[in-house]
Amino acid sequence: MSVSVLIPTPLRKFTNEQETVAVSEGTIQTLFADLDRQYPGIAARLTDDKGEVRKFINVYLNEEDIRFLDGKETSTKEGDAVSIIPAIAGG
Numbered sequence: 001m002s003v004s005v006l007i008p009t010p011l012r013k014f015t016n017e018q019e020t021v022a023v024s025e026g027t028i029q030t031l032f033a034d035l036d037r038q039y040p041g042i043a044a045r046l047t048d049d050k051g052e053v054r055k056f057i058n059v060y061l062n063e064e065d066i067r068f069l070d071g072k073e074t075s076t077k078e079g080d081a082v083s084i085i086p087a088i089a090g091g
Contacts, residue, residue, distance in 0.1 A: 003031060003076045006083040014042040028059060029072040031082060046084065047072075056087040 002022040007015050015021050023034040029051070036043035046057055052072070053059055059066045060083040066074045076082065 002078060003080045003082055005031065005035065006081065008084055008086050010086060011042060011045055011084070014039040014045070025076045025078055025080070027072065027076065028053075028061070028066055028074045028082070031076060032072075058085040058087060059083070060085065 003025050005021050005023055007019060007021060012018065021035070021038065023031050023038070026034075032043045032046055035046075046054060048054055053066075061069065061074055061076060062081055063083075066072070
């Protein structure tokens with residue numbers, strides 16, 4: 001039924017300042033599409049023109065980096081938690 005998605009502070013302007021939102025289960029790719037249907041414009045911040053997760057965005061499914069799972073094809077199920085974490089750089 002639903003997957004909870006933790007929205008990072010810089011993207012909360014798209015979600016009316018909500019920290020966590022619910023989306024339909026499926027894959028990370030369909031999760032991004034569902035997010036964009038509910039909150040127009042957010043997907044452009046998460047994916048590039050080819051639909052790939054942007055390099056500076058880290059996505060975790062239940063605390064596992066999706067890059068070590070099936071990437072954007074990683075399946076989600078009811079009760080899962082997805083965290084979207086922008087990369088932080090500094091020196």
